[in-house]
Amino acid sequence: MKAIISGRMRSRRRFTDLLGDCRGLAATEFAIILPIMLLAFFGTVEFCSAVAIDRKVTLTARTLSDLTSQQSSTANSNTYNNVAVIADPDLQNNFDASIGIMAGYDPSPEKLTLSEIYVDSTGVAKIQWSKAAIIGKGASQSTMVTSPRNAGDDVTSVVPTQLLVKKTYLIFSEVSYQYVPTIGYVLKNSVTLNDVSYTRPRQALCITYNLQPQLTNPGNACPQT
Template sequence: MQAIVKILRASRISASEFLADSKALAATEFAVIVPLMLVMFFGTVEFSSAVAIDRKVTLIARTLSDLTSQSAGTMTDANLVNTFTASVSIITPYDATLVNGTISEIYIDSNKIAKIQWSKAATIASGATQATLTTSIRNAGDNVTTMIPSALLVASTYLILGEASYVYTPSVGYVLKSALPLSDISYTRPRQVACIAYNNVPSSC
């Protein structure tokens, strides 16, 4: 009987001893902090990629308008393919097949009404090294006055509009749960001539 009493006394833990016992404290803290650490880690990765791609989309739009504006006056399909291919390659190392680019020429008439003269779009297919021309969502005659900054609405002038878009889908999707559409536009005036023709449009400047 005395032996049993001794064992019970020896197994007793006082309240202060219980509170001072920190053997599992690290494991408990780790279990609490891990979810927050994962959110911070994957959130940083996903947002950093989105910001990097968004910057590249802006550069693509600027390059599309800039290269086109340097034309000597006439654009051919071959010129456009080269322009799109060079511009979209900026997206590297990200997936170029997700880039959609558009080049349009706009004429601002004497009443400061801006309309599309011609427009062409392009994408790069999986495994392809060059862009493929496609039909633009913008049509000749479309009124785009409201989308042009007031400082660029100069009567009887032409503008080259470069547009680029990209749908960013997070590879993990831990923080960003859905696809994020990214896009940008850029305006440039023709450098060497008053206007740039494509398929004889416009027929004269």
């Protein structure tokens, strides 16, 4: 009988000792919490980077349209119907501003497009001219490339309704950025961040590219039909 009682007491002590044994507890808890900690940490880093770049994309789009819209009219504005003329060096400078805006992040995934839109007397919006640029890896200047938009393209559906004022011009900037997560722990695939901006010419009725396509009739460089 004593042997049975003694055995039961030893069993209880072993069970009690097991419950009170905390050896390896910290390691077990760490193993359980580690994946959650990594998910939270890397997820926060990737998400914050994406948000920061998205804000810079918005700022770039606004800056491009704003700088271009400030192009001054020509000296003989009476002859050219109060038109401002923009050329490749001017556009190059405007595109280059995006490199400074993206400081702290790689600007090479960025694609930039600048266009002028004319809303005619019927409310139809069409591209007058369009130029685009990209930025090479580690480049200090942008590179002009063929724009995805062409003169004459109908963009009425793209322009917000409140901006479709008849017989007016708009400077239209488009910026896209292919964000690729550095680690890819949470965001597995790349994300396209983009934004647009519309600004009306400030110093002239319109801003034409090298007086194109109105070279045959420069007195009507800013048609209003």
